[in-house]
Every structure is written in C-alpha cells, then in structure tokens.
Amino acid sequence: MRIIVCIKQVPASLDVRVDPKTHNLIREGVESVINPFDENAIEAALELKAKHGASVSLLSMGPPQVREALRKGLAMGADDAYLLCDRALAGADTLATSYTLAQAIRKMGSFDLILCGRHAVDADTGQVGPELAERLNLPQITYVSKIEITGNKVRAERLLEESREVVEAPLPALLTVTKELNTPRYPTALGIMKAAKKPLTVWTAADIGATPEKIGLTGSPTRVTDVFEPPGHRRSEVEMLSGKPEEIAAALAERLQAAKIL
Amino acid sequence: MAEAEILVFAEQRDGQLERVALELVGKARALAGGSRPVVAALLGSGVEGLAGDLFAAGADEVLLADHPTLKVYRTQPYADVLFPVLKERQPDIVLFGATSLGRDLAPRLAARLGTGLTADCLDLALDPQGLLVQTKPSYGGNVLVHITIPRHRPQMTTVRPRVFPLPPLDRARQGKLVRLSVNLVEDQIPLKVLEVVPRPQPTVRLEDAAVIVAGGRGMGSKENFKLLEELAQVLGGVVGATRPPVDEGWIGPDRQIGQSGKTVAPRLYIACGLSGVVQHTVGMQKADVVVAINKDPNAPIFDLATYGIVGDVKEIVPALTARFKELKAKGA
Ligand SMILES: Cc1cc2nc3c(=O)[nH]c(=O)nc-3n(C[C@H](O)[C@H](O)[C@H](O)COP(=O)(O)OP(=O)(O)OC[C@H]3O[C@@H](n4cnc5c(N)ncnc54)[C@H](O)[C@@H]3O)c2cc1C
Numbered sequence: 144m145r146i147i148v149c150i151k152q153v154p155a156s157l158d159v160r161v162d163p164k165t166h167n168l169i170r171e172g173v174e175s176v177i178n179p180f181d182e183n184a185i186e187a188a189l190e191l192k193a194k195h196g197a198s199v200s201l202l203s204m205g206p207p208q209v210r211e212a213l214r215k216g217l218a219m220g221a222d223d224a225y226l227l228c229d230r231a232l233a234g235a236d237t238l239a240t241s242y243t244l245a246q247a248i249r250k251m252g253s254f255d256l257i258l259c260g261r262h263a264v265d266a267d268t269g270q271v272g273p274e275l276a277e278r279l280n281l282p283q284i285t286y287v288s289k290i291e292i293t294g295n296k297v298r299a300e301r302l303l304e305e306s307r308e309v310v311e312a313p314l315p316a317l318l319t320v321t322k323e324l325n326t327p328r329y330p331t332a333l334g335i336m337k338a339a340k341k342p343l344t345v346w347t348a349a350d351i352g353a354t355p356e357k358i359g360l361t362g363s364p365t366r367v368t369d370v371f372e373p374p375g376h377r378r379s380e381v382e383m384l385s386g387k388p389e390e391i392a393a394a395l396a397e398r399l400q401a402a403k404i405l
Numbered sequence: 406m407a408e409a410e411i412l413v414f415a416e417q418r419d420g421q422l423e424r425v426a427l428e429l430v431g432k433a434r435a436l437a438g439g440s441r442p443v444v445a446a447l448l449g450s451g452v453e454g455l456a457g458d459l460f461a462a463g464a465d466e467v468l469l470a471d472h473p474t475l476k477v478y479r480t481q482p483y484a485d486v487l488f489p490v491l492k493e494r495q496p497d498i499v500l501f502g503a504t505s506l507g508r509d510l511a512p513r514l515a516a517r518l519g520t521g522l523t524a525d526c527l528d529l530a531l532d533p534q535g536l537l538v539q540t541k542p543s544y545g546g547n548v549l550v551h552i553t554i555p556r557h558r559p560q561m562t563t564v565r566p567r568v569f570p571l572p573p574l575d576r577a578r579q580g581k582l583v584r585l586s587v588n589l590v591e592d593q594i595p596l597k598v599l600e601v602v603p604r605p606q607p608t609v610r611l612e613d614a615a616v617i618v619a620g621g622r623g624m625g626s627k628e629n630f631k632l633l634e635e636l637a638q639v640l641g642g643v644v645g646a647t648r649p650p651v652d653e654g655w656i657g658p659d660r661q662i663g664q665s666g667k668t669v670a671p672r673l674y675i676a677c678g679l680s681g682v683v684q685h686t687v688g689m690q691k692a693d694v695v696v697a698i699n700k701d702p703n704a705p706i707f708d709l710a711t712y713g714i715v716g717d718v719k720e721i722v723p724a725l726t727a728r729f730k731e732l733k734a735k736g737a
C-alpha cells in the first residue's frame with residue numbers, strides 16, 4: 144500500500160496585522176510549521192503503515208523553505224518527500240494548487256490513499272482536498288475522525304455538525320482529516336538522523352508537465368482585492384447601571400421587562 | 406452577463422431545509438435587485454414539499470432533483486446532478502452554505518467547472534461593474550480579505566450560516582417548479598453511508614438561542630461557569646464562551662462564539678468577564694440587546710453594550726439570577 148500525504152507549510156503564529164498604507168500583511172517573525180491538521184494526516188499514515196505495511200510519501204507545493212516541513216515529516220517516519228518548487232507556481236489559489244498537486248501525483252505513480260488536512264489554518268478554505276479528489280476522479284471523505292482499512296476498502300468516521308457518519312469507499316480514495324483523529328508524534332533523535340538520508344525530490348512546473356496557463360497566479364480564478372483588519376463593532380450609547388448588585392439586578396430586570404425580553 | 410441568474414444550493418437534511426438555505430435565497434434576492442432570476446436547487450428524496458418555503462423566501466424557480474439515491478448526502482451523486490445544471494444554465498453566481506455539506510460539495514463542483522470558489526464568506530456585495538465582492542476571514546479571523554472572481558463563471562462561494570438574516574416568508578409568492586431528471590444508479594455510487602449517529606447536542610443550539618449568557622477568561626474557573634448555567638437556566642438561554650475558557654477546558658468547543666467559533670444572533674446577550682476583542686464580537690454583534698459585566702470600565706465590550714455593569718461577575722451574576730428567579734416566581 145502507498146499513502147500520499149499532502150502537507151502545507153503555514154506561519155507558526157496567525158497573529159498578523161495589516162499595514163494600513165500598503166495593505167500588506169505584517170507577520171510577526173517568520174517561523175513556519177506544518178499545518179496542524181496535516182500533522183494529523185502524517186500521523187494517520189504512519190499508524191496505517193505500522194498496522195498494514197505501507198510506504199508513506201509526502202507532497203508539498205511551496206517555496207524552498209518548505210524542505211524543513213518535509214524533513215520534519217520524514218523524521219516522524221515518512222519514507223520519501225516531493226517538493227513542487229517554482230516561481231511560476233506562486234500565487235496559486237485552490238484551483239491552481241489542486242491542478243499542480245494532481246499533476247505531481249500522476250507523476251509519482253500508483254497510490255492507494257491520499258490524505259489531506261481538513262483545512263490549512265492560514266487561508267482556511269478546506270478546498271484543496273475535494274478539488275484534488277475531483278481532478279483525480281477519486282471518492283472523497285472529508286472531516287475524518289477515524290480510519291480503518293480492510294482489503295481494498297476504507298471505512299471512515301466523519302465528524303459533522305450534528306452527527307457522526309460512518310462511510311465506506313473503495314480504494315484509492317482521498318480523505319481530509321480532523322484533529323480528533325489522533326495525536327501527532329514528535330520526531331525522535333534517531334528519526335531526525337534517518338530523515339537526512341531519505342529522498343527529497345524537488346520538481347519544477349516543467350518536471351510535472353504543468354500547463355503554464357493552469358498554474359500560479361495565472362491559473363487562479365480568484366483575486367484578493369483587499370486585505371484589512373476586522374473593523375471594531377460599536378453601538379450607540381451604552382447605559383451604565385451602578386449601585387449594589389441587588390440594585391443593578393433590579394434596574395436591569397426593569398429594562399428587560401420594558402423591552403419585552405423578560 | 407448582468408441578466409444571468411443567481412443560483413442557491415438549497416441544503417436540506419432529513420427532509421428539513423437548513424436555515425442557511427433561506428438566508429441565502431434572501432441574500433440572492435437582494436443581490437438580484439429584481440432584475441435577474443433567483444433559482445434554488447433542491448436535492449433529496451421526498452423533498453418536493455420544501456419548494457414552497459424557497460418560493461416564499463424569494464426564489465423564482467426551484468430545480469428539484471428527487472431520487473432515493475439523494476436521500477442522505479454524498480458528494481458524487483450530488484455533484485453529478487448539479488454539474489450539468491450549472492454547465493447548461495451558466496448562472497452568474499452560485500451560493501452554498503458553509504456547512505460541512507456545502508464545503509464538501511462546492512469545491513468538487515468548482516474543480517469540475519474550472520472556476521473560482523471562496524470559502525466561508527462573511528459578506529457579499531456587488532461592485533459597480535456587477536462583480537461579486539466576497540469577504541472572507543483569513544489567519545483565523547485576524548484579517549479579512551475581499552475576493553473577486555473576475556473572469557471565470559460562475560462565481561462560487563460558501564457563506565457562513567447566520568451572517569444574513571432570514572428573509573420574511575411571503576406565502577403568496579409563487580414560482581416555477583422544474584423537475585430535473587436523475588439518472589443515478591445506486592450500484593454505481595462508490596461511497597456507502599453505513600451509519601449516522603446523532604451527536605449529543607445542547608437542548609437548544611447556540612445558533613438558535615434567544616438568550617445567551619457568555620463567559621470569558623474573567624470567569625476564572627470551571628466552577629464559576631456554573632453561575633452562568635444558573636443564570637442561563639432562569640432565562641431559558643444557553644451558555645456560550647470566548648476562546649480562553651474553551652482552551653482551559655471550562656466548557657466544550659461547541660460553545661465558542663466568534664471568528665473561529667459560532668455566529669449567533671440572540672435577542673439578549675449577557676457578556677460576563679470577557680473583554681470584547683473583535684475575534685469574539687464578530688460572532689455576536691447582531692445580538693439585539695447586549696448586557697456587559699466587566700470589572701474594567703475601559704473594556705471594549707462596553708462600546709458594544711446596551712447596558713453596562715462595572716463589577717465582579719462573581720457578585721453580579723448571582724444577583725441577576727436571584728432577581729430573575731423572583732420575577733419568574735411572580736409569573737412575570
Ligand atoms: C486566530 C484566532 C482566532 C480566534 N478566534 C476566536 C473566537 O472564535 N472566539 C473568541 O472568543 N476568541 C477568539 N480568539 C481569541 C481572541 O483574540 C481573544 O483572545 C479572546 O476573545 C479573549 O477572550 P476573553 O475576552 O474571554 O479574555 P480577555 O481578553 O482576557 O478578557 C477577560 C476580561 O474579563 C475581565 N474580568 C476579569 N476578572 C473579572 C471579574 N472577576 N469580573 C468581571 N470581569 C472580569 C477583564 O477585565 C477582561 O476584560 C481568536 C484568536 C486568534 C489569534
């Protein structure tokens with residue numbers, strides 16, 4: 144069995160501000176981490192590997208520094224990693240990203256399972272997984288909190304707003320996973336040493352045979368036209384109630400009764 | 406292009422319309438401004454009866470796909486029914502609720518159509534050229550971005566439930582019901598739903614609660630959250646929270662209100678020991694009456710309150726509970 148895990152590198156802190164003049168994001172520090180849900184996806188792949196025997200391949204599209212994220216995944220126990228790195232890929236929205244990842248996966252060869260995170264915490268769309276499944280014509284199972292493989296089928300539990308759903312699909316399939324699935328392991332010292340020797344392949348857009356019109360900003364139908372901080376919410380005048388707690392309570396009760404809320 | 410229709414995916418579960426479906430029909434109506442048609446797509450099994458509500462909310466046309474294979478939502482059959490419809494009708498805009506279902510289905514269709522999709526929008530507007538300007542949170546709500554889809558059609562978006570009000574239902578409104586032919590065969594659908602287990606829910610959902618008593622870090626402990634339960638109980642309300650109490654484990658994550666939590670619109674919102682940071686207030690700013698209790702007179706929550714109380718929650722909250730109980734006993 145071969146499992147491909149798609150991981151994205153995201154800023155370690157989401158505490159960003161917007162420069163009021165340029166409207167660009169000001170990031171405090173530049174430290175990056177693996178998108179948290181993608182770590183759950185790696186962990187799930189490694190647990191399936193332990194149980195059924197599998198090879199686990201990591202795939203990411205991003206700038207050169209994404210190597211660090213891939214090395215961490217290899218140190219956790221993945222077998223090999225692929226980085227799609229090319230200036231032409233920059234500015235991709237979910238449609239262009241899913242196209243690019245699909246091209247790479249076709250080149251990577253056969254697989255049984257693709258795992259993605261339920262969403263990336265920076266852009267927070269959760270669209271790349273389903274769009275990738277569509278492009279590869281695979282059944283998709285989103286919001287997965289439990290995975291079982293039997294023969295050539297995957298049985299998964301999905302966590303929805305008001306229910307838990309148990310579904311079954313034939314392999315190959317694509318799953319997007321939630322944090323309820325597992326607790327990701329930390330790389331061990333030995334894992335980190337071994338990771339340095341594991342294969343990390345870097346591909347350009349040309350290497351994966353990508354059509355230039357379909358990648359990067361050019362291949363992205365959506366445009367970000369403005370970035371701003373949420374405006375504060377303000378009401379007209381507030382009426383302050385003061386006195387002893389009992390007096391305040393009586394005053395409030397009176398007003399709520401007058402407003403027909405009590 | 407300006408004449409092209411706005412299509413709303415009318416999500417239903419267990420034969421009941423999701424409220425967001427009506428919210429979106431109402432919003433589509435407002436965007437259409439009377440000059441272009443609003444169309445709702447309704448998929449399910451035995452759901453024809455729901456068309457009336459969609460007309461009443463403002464749909465001009467309801468496209469109905471009624472088939473046993475569509476009873477419980479699955480990605481592929483839903484996408485297979487909708488794709489040819491979108492391909493043929495070429496709507497200008499397609500709106501989905503940003504529910505687990507909408508966020509599973511919409512990207513599948515967007516990829517098949519090769520168009521743009523914006524996730525989890527908090528607002529929609531048209532620019533002077535008639536282009537849809539979509540407001541979406543990013544970085545966990547620390548920033549908002551405007552997104553447009555200038556050249557591809559349809560412009561697709563998933564919209565967070567509760568950001569638009571329920572439209573008034575005009576029962577006299579009529580519309581056209583169009584039955585879609587469905588050629589689905591169960592054996593050809595790869596995914597099977599084996600079991601659906603309801604998750605335990607609070608008796609009233611936070612989103613539906615008329616009264617919410619919300620606690621923040623200032624409550625200080627899990628113990629003190631019981632004071633809020635007691636107050637909520639006499640008011641027939643539900644307890645909500647900011648993020649710190651959820652992170653501390655004082656209350657479950659399903660009670661978080663705000664940017665990365667729920668959006669609520671109760672008649673009465675009592676904010677207890679919370680500062681009123683924008684990540685929180687974005688989820689409750691639609692409340693009718695806001696009561697704020699905070700020991701810091703400069704807390705930003707007072708800017709947003711109808712009634713403000715400067716004091717310690719541990720003293721004020723029990724006093725409120727006692728007073729409301731008294732009134733209730735008197736049959737007020
Ligand atoms: C990416 C991201 C997403 C986020 N999403 C959300 C979200 O969805 N929802 C959310 O709520 N937050 C969210 N936050 C967190 C948000 O930024 C704030 O940290 C949080 O809302 C503050 O919660 P608070 O008001 O309870 O705590 P604080 O800001 O610490 O305020 C506590 C208040 O209690 C008062 N107080 C203390 N003791 C007492 C007392 N005894 N009596 C009366 N008053 C007292 C204090 O004066 C103070 O004003 C998010 C943050 C990030 C970075």
Ligand SMILES: Nc1ncnc2c1ncn2[C@@H]1O[C@H](COP(=O)(O)O)[C@@H](O)[C@H]1O
Pocket residue numbers: 149150151178180181202203204205237240244258259260261262263264266267268269270271272
């Ligand atoms: N650039 C990328 N490289 C690899 N995987 C990605 C990338 N962007 C998104 N993904 C995958 O898609 C999931 C959802 O991302 P998003 O749609 O951006 O919220 C992530 O959790 C990853 O598994």
